[in-house]
Amino acid sequence: MQEDDPFGIRPGEVAVPLPPAFDAQVYFIGRIRTPWQRREDCPKNARESDAKCTIEIDARWTAALTGIGTCSHLLVLYWMDRARRDLVLQAPRHYGEPRGTFALRSPVRPNPIAASVVRLVGVDGTQLSVIGLDCLDGTPLIDLKPYFASTDAVPDAVVGWHAERP
C-alpha cells in the first residue's frame, strides 16, 4: 500500500519532468529543533500547536541576529528536504479533489521552501525560541526575516477553495 507514503503519487495527481538544470543555490544557515521526529507526529497546522521550538543559527551568522530580539514575530524560511519536487496536481488525503501545487502549502513543490510566521519568545546567543512551527526536527533553515504587519498581515485574505471545501 502506497497510500500512506507521503511522497507516492495518489489517484488524480500529476508529475512533470523537472527542468534540465538548476538556476541558483542556497546555503543552510542553521537547523530547526522541534519535538517531532516523524512526519506523522507533526501538527497538521502550526496553529494547532503551542510547542516551543528552537532555531539554531550557525555561528558564522551570529552578528546577523543583531536587533532581532525587538521583533515580536518572524517569517521563517526553511527547506523541506524530504519532499519530491515534480508534482503539479496534488490530492492531499484530507482535501480529496486534486489542487494545483501553487494553490497548496504542501511541502511537495518545485522549490521545497516553507514560509512560516512564528512568535519570537526568546533569544539566547545563536538560539531563538519560537512558537508556530510544525516541521520535523532537524529541518534546515534558509532565512529569517522581521515580520512587518504593515505589509505582511492581510487579515481578510481568502483562499476560496479551502473555505468552500466540504
Add this chain to the structure above:
Amino acid sequence: MQEDDPFGIRPGEVAVPLPPAFDAQVYFIGRIRTPWQRREDCPKNARESDAKCTIEIDARWTAALTGIGTCSHLLVLYWMDRARRDLVLQAPRHYGEPRGTFALRSPVRPNPIAASVVRLVGVDGTQLSVIGLDCLDGTPLIDLKPYFASTDAVPDAVVGWHAERP
C-alpha cells in the same frame, strides 16, 4: 563615490566569509514583470505602489496553477539575483545605525529570497496579475503559495527597532 552602490559596503557594515559549499539548489519557475528597470526606480515599500505587475509562470508548471484563482492573496517568493550574500550587519541609508541582516528585509542576505504578499487581481493562462510587488522587471520567481489569514496574518506584530527609529 561608492555610497550609491547598493552592493558596496558602508561604514558600520560587516561581511563574513561565505560557507565553502552550497547545500541545495533551486529552479527559477518563471519571471516577474514590473514597471521598474532600475533599482532606484523601485518603490521603497510595496505598499507605496498600486502598480499592477505580472507573474509569468513557465509553461512546464501550468497545471500547478489549478485553483489559484480562488485565492485573494498570494505569498510570492522570488530570487534577488543581483544581491551580495555575505553581509551580517547592514546600514541602509534611510535607517542609519547598523542592523543584523536577519532583522532587515534587505535583498542582501545569505539566501537572497524575498517574500512578498500580493493581491491577486487576475489569472490569464500562465500569467497572473498582482498588486503589491516592488522588485525589478525580470526578477526570477521561485514559488507561489496561497496566503492563509489564519496562519499568515498577525496584525499586531511589532518590529521594535523600526517602530522606535528616529
